Amino acid sequence: QQQVKQSPQSLIVQKGGISIINCAYENTAFDYFPWYQQFPGKGPALLIAIRPDVSEKKEGRFTISFNKSAKQFSLHIMDSQPGDSATYFCAASVLGYKLSFGAGTTVTVRA
Amino acid sequence: KAGVTQTPRYLIKTRGQQVTLSCSPISGHRSVSWYQQTPGQGLQFLFEYFSETQRNKGNFPGRFSGRQFSNSRSEMNVSTLELGDSALYLCASSLRQGNEKLFFGSGTQLSVL
Numbered sequence: 001q002q003q004v005k006q007s008p009q010s011l012i013v014q015k016g017g018i019s020i021i022n023c024a025y026e027n028t029a030f031d032y033f034p035w036y037q038q039f040p041g042k043g044p045a046l047l048i049a050i051r052p053d054v055s056e057k058k059e060g061r062f063t064i065s066f067n068k069s070a071k072q073f074s075l076h077i078m079d080s081q082p083g084d085s086a087t088y089f090c091a092a093s094v095l096g097y098k099l100s101f102g103a104g105t106t107v108t109v110r111a
Numbered sequence: 112k113a114g115v116t117q118t119p120r121y122l123i124k125t126r127g128q129q130v131t132l133s134c135s136p137i138s139g140h141r142s143v144s145w146y147q148q149t150p151g152q153g154l155q156f157l158f159e160y161f162s163e164t165q166r167n168k169g170n171f172p173g174r175f176s177g178r179q180f181s182n183s184r185s186e187m188n189v190s191t192l193e194l195g196d197s198a199l200y201l202c203a204s205s206l207r208q209g210n211e212k213l214f215f216g217s218g219t220q221l222s223v224l
Contacts, residue, residue, distance in 0.1 A: 043215030096209035101154035
């Protein structure tokens with residue numbers, strides 16, 4: 001049973017466009033929400049993370065929006081580049097233990 | 112600083128055999144977690160080791176086990192392999208138990224025939 005539901009499964013965006021990936025969770029005990037980026041043949045790499053006391057966090061072209069009341073959070077990739085083509089995973093944990101991952105979203109950026 | 116190193120990179124086994132995978136964490140990292148990644152189930156937590164003790168365990172059968180050595184290196188073992196154990200096994204290290212910043216290795220791709 002997936003504790004974190006992620007959508008869409010895949011998306012295609014033009015270079016310079018915005019990619020948006022959404023995640024929803026049920027466990028209100030979750031207090032840490034990271035996003036990981038994975039390239040083929042590599043392990044996931046931490047991209048950006050947020051805690052529930054913050055509604056938005058931005059790092060470069062990547063922004064997390066967090067809605068505590070709706071139990072949803074999303075990743076926005078601004079000015080998408082071909083190098084951003086990868087699989088993105090949202091995740092959640094309690095006190096940093098036992099990360100629960102979403103199913104992943106494959107992002108393809110067309111030049 | 113070297114990243115998380117997992118060996119071997121690829122492994123082919125047959126049903127019923129057992130397998131041992133190895134993970135060397137980033138220098139100074141004392142916690143090691145293992146995850147299984149499959150196309151159907153995604154990334155699933157197996158277990159976490161800290162100070163040579165298993166601290167957390169996921170919902171996997173007892174055929175999956177692990178250990179951690181005094182130098183923080185870790186091994187995981189899968190006995191009586193089943194076809195469904197075919198997966199990418201990922202090791203992640205962090206500074207300490209429950210530390211949120213995980214650094215993943217590239218994984219060991221296990222194929223069970």
